[in-house]
Amino acid sequence: MGRDHYVGIAIVAVALASGGCVSSGKFKDMEAQKNTEITSLQQQNHALEGEKEALEQRQAELQRNFDQLQQQAGSLAVEKAMVSSDSARQKAQYEALLRQLSKEAAKGQLQIRQYQNMLTVDLAEQIFFDSGRATLKKTGKDVLKKVGEALKGYDDKLIWVVGHTDNVPVAKSLQGTFPTNWELSVARATNVVRFLQETGVPPEHMVASGRAEYDPVASNDTPEGRQKNRRIAIILIDQNLVSSLVPQRQ
Numbered sequence: 001m002g003r004d005h006y007v008g009i010a011i012v013a014v015a016l017a018s019g020g021c022v023s024s025g026k027f028k029d030m031e032a033q034k035n036t037e038i039t040s041l042q043q044q045n046h047a048l049e050g051e052k053e054a055l056e057q058r059q060a061e062l063q064r065n066f067d068q069l070q071q072q073a074g075s076l077a078v079e080k081a082m083v084s085s086d087s088a089r090q091k092a093q094y095e096a097l098l099r100q101l102s103k104e105a106a107k108g109q110l111q112i113r114q115y116q117n118m119l120t121v122d123l124a125e126q127i128f129f130d131s132g133r134a135t136l137k138k139t140g141k142d143v144l145k146k147v148g149e150a151l152k153g154y155d156d157k158l159i160w161v162v163g164h165t166d167n168v169p170v171a172k173s174l175q176g177t178f179p180t181n182w183e184l185s186v187a188r189a190t191n192v193v194r195f196l197q198e199t200g201v202p203p204e205h206m207v208a209s210g211r212a213e214y215d216p217v218a219s220n221d222t223p224e225g226r227q228k229n230r231r232i233a234i235i236l237i238d239q240n241l242v243s244s245l246v247p248q249r250q
Contacts (some may be wrong), residue, residue, distance in 0.1 A: 093154070094238075096120055100150040117238045119157075119179050120206035121147060123192075125164075125230035133175045136195060144192065147234065148199030157236040159196070159206045163189035165235065166226035181202040185210030192232055 009078040081089040087230040104110050105173070111122045128140030134145070151159060163185030169177045197203045219223035 003067065003073040020132075027079055050159070061222075070227060086175060090114065090117065097121070097150055101146060104143055104146060104194055110147070110194050117241050121234040121236075123147075123232040123234065125188075125232065126227070131189055132178070134170050134178070134184060134191055136191055137244075141195060145199055148196045148201050151196065151201050151234075151236070152199075155202075155203065155205070156239050159201065160233075160235040160237060161193050161196070161206060161208050162188045162215075162233045162235065163187070163208075163210040164217075164231045165213050166213055166216075166229045167220040168226065181212035182210060185212045188232060192234075 028248040054208070062147050072104075091114075094112070095144060097119060098105065101110060101112060109124055109127050113120045123143070128136055128142060130137065151157075156245075165181040165185050167181075170181060170184055178187065186209065189210050193203075193206050193208040196206065213220070213229065216225075216229045220226050220229060
């Protein structure tokens, strides 16, 4: 190879070397810029991954909520059907009891009422007891026999018998037996329960209690009001309702 050839190579090498120094600086700047962009993109990607994960969690939570709402909707539909069924059953029971005791109700010896999960038979006190007494009169026993027959078909009910009085104190001559209206009201309810048991009503389905004058249905300021307040209430309550309110024995 000739001298001129070597000189040409040297010139090219110098030119390449000189061009290489400039390109290297630019490359480093470009490399730094690209690294910054890459870092930024990586950070954005990381943020997007976090958002994606959060969205997936939110989607899963929404799905769980949706599933719960579907279950609740199903439960509500069942409850609605049960309530509707219970209402129909309560109405049928009320109508059946009213039919069985229609004659007594027509005579004013008793009154039958329906309230939510309860049926109530209010007995007129003057038919069952003399003033200040707790012994059942014959007229009262005749009516109670029919009431007892009607109650035998309600095994799903708790039969709560409650004695009520007006606010007139017990006569002094009778206070040795009944010091107050508390004792009188409880004794009357207890005697009604005992008689119903004799007619065949299961005793384990019955409760006797007294409210004295403290649950009036009318004013005690008039004879008519006091007469309404002197009564025996026979309340039929769903056993399921009672079980939910009373702690169960272990």
